[in-house]
Amino acid sequence: MPPETPVYTSYHPRWYRQRVSTYWWLGRWSYLVFILRELSSLAVAWVVLLTLLLVRAVSAGTDSYAEFVQWLKTPVVLALNAVALSFLVFHTITWFNAAPRAMGLRLGGRRVPERLVAVAHYAGWAAASALMAWMVLG
Amino acid sequence: MNRRPIEPLLWGLFSAGGTLTAFLLPFHVFLFLLAVPLGWLDDPGRNGLLALLRHPGTRLYLFALCSLGLFHWAHRFKYTLYDGLQIKHLNEIINTLCYGGAILGTLTAAWLLWAIP
Numbered sequence: 001m002p003p004e005t006p007v008y009t010s011y012h013p014r015w016y017r018q019r020v021s022t023y024w025w026l027g028r029w030s031y032l033v034f035i036l037r038e039l040s041s042l043a044v045a046w047v048v049l050l051t052l053l054l055v056r057a058v059s060a061g062t063d064s065y066a067e068f069v070q071w072l073k074t075p076v077v078l079a080l081n082a083v084a085l086s087f088l089v090f091h092t093i094t095w096f097n098a099a100p101r102a103m104g105l106r107l108g109g110r111r112v113p114e115r116l117v118a119v120a121h122y123a124g125w126a127a128a129s130a131l132m133a134w135m136v137l138g
Numbered sequence: 139m140n141r142r143p144i145e146p147l148l149w150g151l152f153s154a155g156g157t158l159t160a161f162l163l164p165f166h167v168f169l170f171l172l173a174v175p176l177g178w179l180d181d182p183g184r185n186g187l188l189a190l191l192r193h194p195g196t197r198l199y200l201f202a203l204c205s206l207g208l209f210h211w212a213h214r215f216k217y218t219l220y221d222g223l224q225i226k227h228l229n230e231i232i233n234t235l236c237y238g239g240a241i242l243g244t245l246t247a248a249w250l251l252w253a254i255p
């Protein structure tokens with residue numbers, strides 16, 4: 001019979017772990033792609049920040065809006081935003097390609113083909129972009 | 139394993155933000171941060187944008203985009219730091235900066251969108 005109150009000891013096993021270099025993600029192409037995909041979140045945060053600054057500039061008046069647009073036209077900011085856009089497109093593609101597996105959509109007891117779910121996502125992307133273009137430019 | 143009850147909520151916000159930003163941000167960036175500044179498209183001007191921003195639907199859209207986008211960033215960037223740089227032992231600082239930043243950004247977005255003249 002085991003004792004009613006278990007006896008705990010401070011002993012804790014330590015497993016052998018090989019030290020991994022801080023730059024492990026440079027070792028293989030797929031690792032680098034993984035880290036770049038994860039870093040796309042920085043582009044999301046950057047764009048949210050700029051959007052909020054744009055809202056603030058529009059609220060503040062014509063002069064601050066003109067000043068903000070002028071700042072957006074500087075080469076450094078344009079280059080940063082071009083890089084951000086490429087990361088965001090990368091995020092969209094990887095997200096949509098992973099979505100069918102994450103969703104595991106079933107219809108009438110059968111699993112909806114992954115390709116179909118992915119295609120629906122891309123169609124939704126096109127529709128959302130077209131709607132935005134129409135609302136802003138139309 | 140982390141078994142904090144808040145964990146599913148954080149994953150949910152990450153996922154919602156990831157989906158929303160995947161659908162909306164690329165064109166949003168192209169339009170406002172590249173095409174207009176580069177002169178490819180006509181600048182809608184301060185008044186045009188103000189009219190758009192005064193619409194409650196636009197404010198709701200921007201609030202969701204900003205808030206969920208920031209929570210997506212917070213969660214993903216936290217794990218990027220954990221895995222990429224192997225600095226999980228700094229988790230308290232990282233959590234504070236990431237989720238704190240997302241909360242602060244959400245409050246700022248709410249305030250800015252509320253205060254539109």
